[in-house]
Amino acid sequence: MSGKVLALLLRSRFSRGYLGFLVFIAFLDVSSFIFISDTGLKSSGLTYSVIYLSVFLILLILITVVTGSGSPFSKSDQDFLLQLPIPKKTLIYSIFLVQFLSFGAIFFILSLGAVYAYLGNPARMIEIGLDGFLLGFLVTPLAISTYNRVPSIRIVVGVGVSALIIVGSLGFPYSPISMYHGYPVQGNVVLAALLLVSIYFSIVELSRGIEPKQRRQLSSTYSYSINYERASPYRAVMINHFSVVTLAGQGNGMSRSGRQTFSGRLRLPVAVMVMGILAAVFSLVYILSGGPDKSGFTSSSGTFFGGFGIIILFYLNFFPTTFFMGGVIPFERFWITATAFQQRAYYLITVGSKMLQTVVLEAPFVAAIIIMDLIGYHITYAFFIILLVITPLYVSNFIIFSSFARPVQVTENGASQGRSSARNFIAAVPTFVFAFSYFLIIFIPIASLVPVIIFSSFLAYSAFKQDFWDKRVMKLVERGYV
């Protein structure tokens, strides 16, 4: 194959902007990995780590296959390369392997670091999960308030809630996070109040019912607003993430019966309410079980701020993570794959009836959270990330979104105008945070047992089968490896 074609071949998979983005992520990730290496739990067993990682990777591949309708090539019919007379083996070697390795390697390093440091410590993950619940709960009224068409109200609510969060970490007793700082009762009271605010906003939202025809118009507008191909990678990630929940809320990506069962306008607020209540229940259980001081948990303002770092870094890391997940997905189809995957996941979230499935579907995305949580746990590094790297990115993106955000309007003839990504941006936050929390609380502790079971079974099997190792060693000798 000529150099020119080979160059085109590679360029058809990678854009310059994307490669730049990748380098940036790699820089962040490698920095965090170095940090982990310096301060992580070095007593962890390497074998265990490798087994854990293997299971995790297999799970990712399985999820990819399952969610891709049995095909690792999402939208394979739309990629011209796949219909060309090139043997699949050559194709895989020349392109997909490169893709797979470039993105997979980063994720692999991150996973290894996470497993290395977190091994055998599910309690800490549960703790972080609870933090996630709290965060999700805190941003719920903020998210719902973004449905308010009056910008000043949105700003007031947003600033108010943000201030409430921040003062809590400074020792103010009447903050939702006061429960972590020696004021469990006050913290719970504030949480309950915020829950009521959430419910109030939800009810207001519910009472604003719109006609089904208009809802369909809105759906098409939301679809239109997701123009990944023209967006920079980072911005596209944001658009993708923060629009999908609302898309699901509007009925996109759902079966006809699903739309009929769950009215588009109702779904998001109801889901938020359900999650808010769950958050409150979890928090209560947490407190009743002894709270942070008595249970041995080590929640602190560090983990709390780390939570922010986790959430935001997650979005940065989403890109390589998902690419690894679908390691052979052609670049330009990435967005579509991610959307399809997430629509399915968030459909499950929003209907709120198949939580476990949601957790499983979310696994690859949330895997990045675990890793970022690892960073967030270390206070100094979390502050570094938040202050020096993340905050400017977050703020600049928010400004970008806000700059073109106008409320969606349905005109008399049914045409829709305006885009609403900024509202989607905020509205989706709690759902994401809760999804991460489910994963941390439920999935990881369970999953951490899997390699133990497998490894134990393997050891038991080899112990009873006396010739187990003999046979294997003999084979190695026969093949000249030993």
Add this chain to the structure above:
Amino acid sequence: MLTEPEILDHSCIRAMNITKTFGQTKAINGLTVDISCGSRVALLGPNGAGKSTVLKLLVGLMKPDFGEITIGGYPADSSMEAKKLLGYLPEDATPYISLTVKENLQYVGAIRGVRDLDSRIEYLVSELGLQDFLSTKILKVSRGTRQKVSVAMSIIHSPKIVLMDEPLNYLDIPSQENVIQMLSQMNSTFLISTHIMSIAERLTDDVIIIARGQEIWKGKRNELRSLGHSDEPVEAIVSRMMKNVR
């Protein structure tokens, strides 16, 4: 690769009793398609009838659960020869966005082994009115222009067998006319999936109508007209036939 006389000995496209299931849904249910070389066939059907699935199966991007598919006598899903014979335009095709229009054509053309590629590109660009976009990245061109580039990419190697899924999607009327003219000049076997009757009338002579993954009618386009009243539009006839199987 088959030479032309060899191809003429075969049905160019043959799918025998194929079935394809997605989960609980039977997308294609015992469908048989036999298209002789040189034919121009429209594949009609309502939304969800299985038209796109049929094309994907024929191109070899999917394997049928049951049944056999051959293209020019070669197995569709495993033969490089079959792929060489085929030109396939997927629905909503997207050329590579980080390449320019010209680079996309060079890329696919080079891998296809097109002789005198530059003059072939020149011809296609001229026919489709893409001259002004040659050095523009796909990322920056309109959806209609992308569609034109996709059409060009699918036929750049002058394929013996052309499968197209809604080829005129996104195109304005002059561009539609350009594409129809260009395809009409090709001496290939055509199977065009569409739900727009005017496309079928302009580009094809034969019609296969499917619904729920099964063939419900097959014949000449004028025979289709004769199934209705003299003043009945062909769309109405097709619509009635489709409704009958719902």
